[in-house]
Amino acid sequence: MNCPHATAPNDEELVSCALDEEPLTGKAKEHLEHCPVCQQRLALYERTNRLLLARLYRSQCPGVTLLNHYCAGMLPPDDAITIVQHLQGCPLCAQEVEEIRRILADFDPSCIAATTLPLYAAPLRIVASPVSWQSLPFSAMNGGSGAPPAGSWPRRYRAAALHISLHLSHTEDGKFMLLGILSSVSSNGCNGVLAGRSVDLFRLPDEQNLQPEGADASKPLVTDTVDALDTIVFTALPAGTYTMIMHMPAGDIIIPGLTIEYS
Amino acid sequence: MGIRMDRPPAEMNLAELTECCIREMSKYRRKEPCDDQYCLEIFRRAVLQRDHDAWAILQQQFSESVRMWLGRHPYREAALRLEMEKTYIDDAFTRFWRAINEQKLIFTTLAAALSYLHLCLNCAIMDTLRAYSRPREEPIPDHGHPEEPLAEDLYHENELWETIKGMLPGERERRVAYLHFHCNLKPREIIRYCPGMFSGEDEIYRLKRNIMERILRNVDTVRWKLGGIEQ
Numbered sequence: 001m002n003c004p005h006a007t008a009p010n011d012e013e014l015v016s017c018a019l020d021e022e023p024l025t026g027k028a029k030e031h032l033e034h035c036p037v038c039q040q041r042l043a044l045y046e047r048t049n050r051l052l053l054a055r056l057y058r059s060q061c062p063g064v065t066l067l068n069h070y071c072a073g074m075l076p077p078d079d080a081i082t083i084v085q086h087l088q089g090c091p092l093c094a095q096e097v098e099e100i101r102r103i104l105a106d107f108d109p110s111c112i113a114a115t116t117l118p119l120y121a122a123p124l125r126i127v128a129s130p131v132s133w134q135s136l137p138f139s140a141m142n143g144g145s146g147a148p149p150a151g152s153w154p155r156r157y158r159a160a161a162l163h164i165s166l167h168l169s170h171t172e173d174g175k176f177m178l179l180g181i182l183s184s185v186s187s188n189g190c191n192g193v194l195a196g197r198s199v200d201l202f203r204l205p206d207e208q209n210l211q212p213e214g215a216d217a218s219k220p221l222v223t224d225t226v227d228a229l230d231t232i233v234f235t236a237l238p239a240g241t242y243t244m245i246m247h248m249p250a251g252d253i254i255i256p257g258l259t260i261e262y263s
Numbered sequence: 264m265g266i267r268m269d270r271p272p273a274e275m276n277l278a279e280l281t282e283c284c285i286r287e288m289s290k291y292r293r294k295e296p297c298d299d300q301y302c303l304e305i306f307r308r309a310v311l312q313r314d315h316d317a318w319a320i321l322q323q324q325f326s327e328s329v330r331m332w333l334g335r336h337p338y339r340e341a342a343l344r345l346e347m348e349k350t351y352i353d354d355a356f357t358r359f360w361r362a363i364n365e366q367k368l369i370f371t372t373l374a375a376a377l378s379y380l381h382l383c384l385n386c387a388i389m390d391t392l393r394a395y396s397r398p399r400e401e402p403i404p405d406h407g408h409p410e411e412p413l414a415e416d417l418y419h420e421n422e423l424w425e426t427i428k429g430m431l432p433g434e435r436e437r438r439v440a441y442l443h444f445h446c447n448l449k450p451r452e453i454i455r456y457c458p459g460m461f462s463g464e465d466e467i468y469r470l471k472r473n474i475m476e477r478i479l480r481n482v483d484t485v486r487w488k489l490g491g492i493e494q
Contacts, residue, residue, distance in 0.1 A: 015472040020449050045475055052427075052478075053398040056444040059420035064389040065358070068382050091456040092446050100385065103337065107381050109374040110294055113327035160278040 003038050007031040014038070018045035061093050062086060071100040127254045128157035128164060159253045164246075168260060176239065176260050180232040197226045197247055201234055204241045220245075272304035280305050281320050288324070291373060299373035306376055310363045322356055325380065329355050332381055333388075342388045345395050354387035355380060398447060426485055430477045435461070439470045 002008075009017070009028035016022040024032055032038050062070075062083055069075050070083045087094045153168040167179040178201070182194060200220035221242075224232045237260060244255040272280060283301035290297035309317035329352045333339060342351065359380050362368060370376035427444075431437045438457070442448045448456065450467040461467055478485065 011476065012468050012472045015475050016450075016468045019443065019471055019475070020468075044479070048475065048478060050398065052423075052444050053447060055420055056424055057398055057447055058393070058445060059424065060441075060445055064393060065362075065386045068386050068389075072378075072382060089441065090446065091442070091448070096389065099337070100389070103385055104378075104382065107332075107378065109377040109381070110291060111328075111331070112288065112292055112325070112377065113331050114289070114292065160282065 003031075003035055003041070005031060005035065008035065008038055011041075014042050015045055018042055019049050058092065060086070061090060064096070067093065067097055068100055068104075071097060071104055127256065128159040128162075131156040131158050131163075155258075157255055162248075162253065164253075164255065166244075166255075166258070170262070171236070173236075175235070176237040178234040178237055178258075178260070180234075180244075182226065182230040182232075194226045194230060194248070195228045199224050199226065199232045199247070200245045201237070202243045202245065203238075204243065272300050275301075275304070277305070277308070277314075277316055277320065281324075284324065288373075302373050303370065303376070306370060310360070318360070325377070326352055326356075328377070329380065329384055332384055336385070336388060338388055338392060342391060345391050351384065351387050351391070355384035358383040358386055423485065427478060430481050430484075431474060436470050436474055439467060440474050443471060443474075 002011075007027040008031050009024055013022075013024060013028055017024055023029070032042065066075070066079075066083065070080055075083065087097060153166070155166045157164040157166070161184055163183045165181040165183070167181070168176060169179070170176045180199070201222050201224075202219075203221040222234055222237070224234055226232055226246075239261045240259075242258040242260060244258060246253040246255075270279075272283070275283070280301050284305055287297045287299060287301055291299065305317050305320055308314040309321050330348060333342075333348060333351055336342065362379070362383065368379065370379065424444075427440060428437055431440055438460070439453065442453050442456070450464040450471075453467055454461060454464060461470075
């Protein structure tokens with residue numbers, strides 16, 4: 001229903017106000033403030049425009065992933081042709097394609113952040129690998145000339161980014177003390193992050209081992225925890241063959257075959 | 264006896280692969296000759312073998328790189344006004360995983376894998392910007408959902424647009440209708456994008472009026488497709 005009043009805004013003015021947010025001015029604006037007919041006309045244009053925009057906005061446009069694949073040359077020819085045809089009629093997609101091309105062209109795949117090894121292994125259980133003397137930065141025993149004799153101490157092991165040094169000494173009462181020092185590959189220490197982690201020492205039964213009566217070989221003979229200086233100490237150990245299991249946050253590190261005996 | 268670093272990557276455990284990957288990536292970052300087979304083996308296990316530990320390693324090793332790329336993106340400021348940094352990083356990896364699985368992508372070089380990961384980040388950013396640019400009548404889609412509308416919705420939108428096009432007799436009216444309803448362009452923007460096609464903004468205002476009048480005259484035809492229009 002049109003408004004017959006002389007100062008009423010015409011359809012073009014109302015449409016531009018509703019669709020393009022062009023404000024009415026002068027007498028047309030004053031008239032609108034007091035005319036329910038014109039207000040109703042304007043509201044109808046606004047509501048129709050809102051609904052159509054919401055439903056149709058970019059409904060014909062390819063998705064962003066498709067446009068990126070097009071710019072990267074990853075689309076089959078038919079799909080690429082469809083995109084090209086769309087770009088000829090859609091300024092928004094044409095602008096996006098121009099921006100995507102520039103972004104992909106400016107990217108340098110060698111530009112990546114420095115990364116570090118995880119401090120402990122991702123798998124749940126990992127057997128630490130013995131490290132040969134040759135790989136050590138310092139001079140080894142026997143003048144650094146070669147591999148140590150079998151069963152000799154100290155020993156080094158590696159599990160992911162963790163270095164484990166084991167040192168053995170014996171006490172006056174015939175027992176042994178086993179000292180373990182943990183360090184990270186990328187730094188001298190672990191900065192105490194492993195403090196509190198428990199380490200079990202299991203003694204393997206064999207013909208020489210004399211287990212105390214009632215002892216359970218499935219339980220550790222002794223347990224210690226890593227201290228703030230990244231060390232573990234086991235004292236008063238009898239001679240024997242042991243397996244060490246270190247309980248780390250991401251899993252267990254196992255060091256088998258630790259033979260402690262008089263040389 | 265030392266760590267056996269010379270075994271084929273397929274025979275290494277994940278910890279050994281990760282160590283080798285880090286070592287080679289350091290060379291790669293310095294643009295030195297490097298061997299990317301260790302990293303590609305982790306990619307292969309993560310995707311083809313669905314190894315969750317391998318996928319966790321990939322995310323751990325490359326999240327910082329994705330964050331760095333986001334920081335250098337030309338639309339970084341606009342993007343971070345809308346969503347958090349972590350959202351874009353997570354979305355990039357999600358898109359990467361989905362694309363590799365759905366499209367069976369295979370990367371023969373680390374550079375190709377990283378380029379595609381960067382492309383996924385770009386998609387995550389642009390999708391968010393596009394979603395927030397929509398005229399408000401519907402809620403913003405949840406982050407992580409595919410940007411393409413459901414096939415059923417797209418059919419209705421296509422049908423609606425074909426119906427409206429059918430009401431408009433001339434090519435110029437159809438062009439203005441497309442640029443307004445699909446691109447939400449104002450008359451001065453239409454003039455800029457279509458130089459020489461229209462005499463001026465007045466003509467575009469006139470054409471828009473004609474378009475609205477025709478739509479409202481045929482409101483019954485579009486009402487059941489659209490709903491909410493009453494005269």
